[in-house]
Every structure is written in C-alpha cells, then in structure tokens.
Amino acid sequence: MRGLSDFSQLPLVDISGLRNGDAAAQLAVARQLGKAAREVGFLYVTGHGVAPARFIELQRAAAEFFALPLAEKMAVYIGHSRNHRGYVPEGEEVYAGGTKDRKEAYDLSFELPADDADYLAGNPLLGPNQWPSLPGFREAIGAYYNEVLAVGKDLLRGFALAIDEPPENFCSHVNRPPSQLRLVHYPFDPADPDAVGIGGHTDYECFTLLHASAPGLEVLNGAGEWIAAPPVPGAFVVNIGDMLELWTNGEFIATTHRVQKIAEERYSFPLFFNVDYHTRIAPLPRLVREGEPTRAPLVAGEHLFAQTSQSFGYLKARLASGELSLPEGSVGLSSFGQAARQAKPEG
Secondary structure, eight states: OOOOOOOSSOOEEEOHHHHHSOHHHHHHHHHHHHHHHHHTSEEEEEOOOOOHHHHHHHHHHHHHHHTSOHHHHHTTBGGGOSSSOEEEOTTSBBOTTOOBOSOEEEEEOSOOOTTOHHHHTTOSSOSOOOOOSOTTHHHHHHHHHHHHHHHHHHHHHHHHHHTTOOTHHHHTTOSSOOOEEEEEEEOOOTTOTTOOSEEEEOOSSSEEEEEESSOOEEEEOTTSOEEEOOOOTTOEEEEEOHHHHHHTTTSSOOOOEEEOOOOSOEEEEEEEEOOOTTOEEOOOGGGOOTTSOOOOOEEHHHHHHHHHHTTBHHHHHHHHHTSOOOOTTOOOTTOSHHHHHHHSOOO
C-alpha cells in the first residue's frame, strides 16, 4: 500500500477538460486527479461549472437557518428522523478522539418519497429529508445539492479513468446514493480560540466536495504534520474517502483531517459523495498485489451507517438500548486514514 507524501500544500486541478473536453483532455485531467489521490488524498478543484451565485444562496439560506431560535431548529432534530436527516446540535457528534465537536449542523441527503420501499422497510439512511419551515430554504439547498452531485459524478468518472477503468464502472452504482450534504456552522468563541471544530477523521464515503467560508481545515501529511487547507476562491476542496481507498486497495488514500483553531465564525458545506447503499465495495482484482495486504470488502451504505452510529449520540443510545445493531462486518472508527495505517504496519 502506498504512503502519503510529505506535502506542504494541496494540488489544484482544473476539471473543465473532464467535463467538456475530448478523450485526450479527459485523460489528462484524470492523470492529475490520480496523482493527487495517490500522493495527498486532497486537492482543490476548479472548472466545475457551479456558478458563484449558487454558493451565495447556499450560505444565505444556511445563515438564516442557524440564526433561528434553538427550539425551532430542534423541531427538525436529527434524532426525530428514522433515516438520519435534520438538525445536529452542538455536542451531538463525537469522533474517535473522544472530543465533542464545537459546531452545529443540518444534514440532508438524496431525496426519496415517504412511500419509498427501502424507507418503509427501515433502511437507516434512505428516504425523505426533514425540512425546516423556512421560506426558500428547501429550494436553495436542493438546487445546490443537485448541482454538486453532478460535479461528483464527473469526478467519479475521472477517478475511474485515473486507474484505467472505464469511466462508467463506478458511476453505474450512483442511482439513489446516500450522498449527504452537511450545512455546518462553527461559532467563534474568543475565550476559547483553540477549541476543536471537528476532531481528526477520514470521510466514510467515496470522496467529499467541500465549500467553506473561512480557514480552519487542516490535513495530516506523511510526516505527521498538520497542513492548513484554506479556501481558494471558486474552488472545491476534494478529499478521498474510505470507499475509494478500499476500491483501489490503497492506491488512493483517505487522508486524516480536522477543523482546528477557528479564528472567526465559519460555515462549511461538505457533500459526501457516495455510491448506492447496497453497493459491495471490494478491491479491484488487478490492484491486488501478491504479498501486499488486501482490505476486506464492505457494503457502502452499511459502512456509512456503522461509522455514523459510532459517532452520533442519539444513535449510540439506540445501539446501547438494543433498538439498533451494527451491520455484520462493521469496522470501528479510525479504521482508515493514518491511524489505521500506523496501527497495521505494511507487509
């Protein structure tokens, strides 16, 4: 399995050729994506086609929601839902490091009707969203979600090309994915400027497309140093998640990251791009090399649910009461990223 480089900044890739170019242009972009995925696990992406006005509307809607009284936000508390959608109050989420995150959030995902068969059968991540009663909120957030999901499909085709796979080999599994969009608000407390926004972790899906309003994101490089990844105007921050690391047998790297040392109020909007819930992810056979470790297969949605259940308070309570149980074969938190690689020496 490859290791991270001792990078000091994130590479930047213009993906306009992937979206609009001929086969040669698409392959050139894919090679840049592959280099970033192998050596850093993070990159800035421009040329994505999302208009600046869409980001403005997104932040306006998020700011209006988070400015509501707590009682109104708690009316759509995530613990009221059966499929993990809604408001996440501060302290609800705790990562493997054990610290409560200093943030509040609103989570939504791919919209399915209330009579969807998977939802009615009790799927823990599929179904309808829980929308607040805020004029224009659903329209602004839904439009952003749809556009960024389309960018994610472009990137997934590019990542496939980067490992010499047909472009649709991964995208054929993206039909009704539990790809979650989070609206995250980090309040700034001058009395505690070093409070952890989000502890060190990897993302559980294929990759993440992040738009943020202010610095705070830090990425752990191969030398064990935290590298700042401030916003670049007009660019998404994209990072490899657990599922692409697994699918490529470690060829692409899920890199540990955190949000730390907030110096001002910050809004963050990650879309965690995933494949369909029941997709079985196993290392591509041609990327399995004799004598090197091979990761065990996982089901994409089950992995996401298992990791989420181990970090959200309301789900941990349901696990403890026996109301919920983890899927068979689930792995613990920090099973990907640098913590996992250090715990399991290669060879």
